Each structure stands twice: as structure tokens, then as C-alpha cells.
Amino acid sequence: MKQILLLTISVLSQPLFAQMLDEEKILKQISDKACQCIDSIAVQNREKIKVINDISGCIDEQTDGLQLMLKLNQTLAPLETYLDKGEGEHVVESKGDVEIAIDFNKNSQEYRDYYYKIERYLMQNCESMIEKVASNDMPNEKSVSKNPEALRFYELGVLESKDQNFEKANEYYREALRIDPNFAFAWDNMGLNYRRMNQFDKAIEAYENSLKLDPAGKMPLQNSAIVYVYQKDFKKAIEAYERLGKIYPGDPEVYYGLAHIYTDHLDQPELALDYACKAYIGYLDIKSPYRTDAEHMISVLYFQMEKKNQIDQFKAILKKYNLNWAD
Secondary structure, three states: OEEEEEEEEEEEOOOOOOOOOOOOHHHHHHHHHHHHHOOOOOOOOOOOHHHHHHHHHHHHHEEEEEEEHHHHHHHHHHOOOOOOOOOOOOOOOEEEEEEEEEOOOOOOOHHHHHHHHHHHHHHHOOOHHHHHHHOOOOOOOOOOOOHHHHHHHHHHHHHHHHHHHHHHHHHHHHHHHHOOOHHHHHHHHHHHHHHOOOOHHHHHHHHHOOOOOOOOOOHHHHHHHHHHHHHOOOHHHHHHHHHHHHHHHOOOOHHHHHHHHHHHOOOOHHHHHHHHHHHHHHHHOOOOOHHHHHHHHHHHHHHHHOOOHHHHHHHHHHHHHHOOOOO
């Protein structure tokens, strides 16, 4: 199967690309289409990996278009003589044929570079992307109540949480739990709201109640670690991530959480970098957009280690994971 397409475009005296766009405008136009696609993805009662695969598909759909638009823009820009027509319109005066290669091979570095441009943009600008990447995994037997009245109070709590009325939301969650004490998601959301209100001990208590119902609950396990970080109890935070890692071995969220602690709080950049590399590779494997967060952390660690004259150690750790870094 041919994976590189050569396009030959004739450049004639005509208003081709009437408004030559800069790279940021092209990226925005293409990425907004991907964001619209992501907005239509269903997340309820679906495993996170399936949601991530759908998100990746939305980005793939736009990657070839981004290649074409950017390469066309880059190729024509130096060839043309601009004649101002007003309102930003220009006439292309150059003549001749221009050949543009579009790489369809999803495993090639060139394809990935364009894919990652869209992914980075979406992680900063697409609200649907951010929300759906953070969505919970598929619920288990005790995650969601089967009692209609408990569900009604739970939904009222969700609405209040969206309006940032966290105390009122927790009143509804407590009522849902009064009706159905085995409603794990109500405990999870209550814990999250307590964290938002800086009531950390109550947040931990809510998460532990959820874990009594579902010991493998990923959301309470991960959020317990985050609460301990807020409390600056880094020993317990590390233990919480290790607890999560035992249940979900190889999960990049565990590596990223540990990297964050050792980067921002314990000043151990070498250990942090090792975990950050594991997180980066793990996110790559599952096509998670959180890859961009790990990428940013590796960048931060580069500058931290540069100040400590540890660039050789930095390069050695990346080499260990077959990663490259442009100084």
C-alpha cells in the first residue's frame, strides 16, 4: 500500500490561496474540526481506552489535511509575488509546477509530528478533549445506583458541581448515599468536591468509603494521592500511587504522578525523569493526549538538570528509554 502521495500543483497567475494563512491559523482551523469530532464521542459506560481510541481517530482524520495545508503554504509562500488587492487578498504571480509529498504512514516521524501538533493544540484549547480524556472508566456493579431516587439526587449534585456550588452538591450526594449507601460514584464526587473546598481530611474519608465498595476504583485511588500532595504529605502520596500501581501495573498515570512529586516537591530530577519517561512511553502506547503533559515535564526537567550540570545524566536516562531530545 502506497503511504506517500506526491501531489503536483500548477501555480498560475490566479488568486490561489487568496489569503496566505500563517501556521497558527491553519492549525486552529484544522484542530477545530477535530474538536468538533471529539465533542460527539460518547463516554458514558465506556472504558477510557475506547474513548481515547476514538479521540485518536478524530485527530487522525485531520492529520493529512494539516500536512497538505502547511506544506502548500510553506511551498507557495517563497514563490509568490504579492499584489495588494485590499482586504488582505493577494494575487499569485509565480508560474510553474510544485510537488508536495503527503505522508500517510502513521508510524513515520513526519506523520507523528503533524499529529502531535493537533494533539497539543487540542489539549490547550478544546474543552471537549480535556473533559473526555479525564472521564472515568466504565463503572462496575457498585459504581452507580440502581435506585431511581438515589440517581435523581446524584444528578442534582452533578449539576450543582458544574455550577461550582460544591457544598450544595455534597448535600445531594449525601442524600443519594442515605438512600443507597453502596453508591461509589457519589462518594467519589463528594471527595472531589471536598478537595475543591480544601477540606482534605473529608476528601480522603470519602475516597476510602468508595474504596470499601470498590477496592480497585481508579478515581478514588488516584485522587487520594492528589489530596496527599495538596496536604504536602508526600510520603503518603507516593504510597497512594504505589497502591494504584499494584492494581493497575504499568499505568502511565502512576508514573506521571510520581514524576510530578519528585519534580515539583522533592527535588530529585533524575528519579523524576525516569518516571516521566515511563509515563511518556505509556501514554504513547495507548495514544493518550496526556502524552503532552509528560512531554512538558521532561522539558522542565531538562532545564532543572541543566542548572545542576546534569545534562549527561539527562541524556543517559533518555537513551535508556530510546528517547531523543533536541537541546
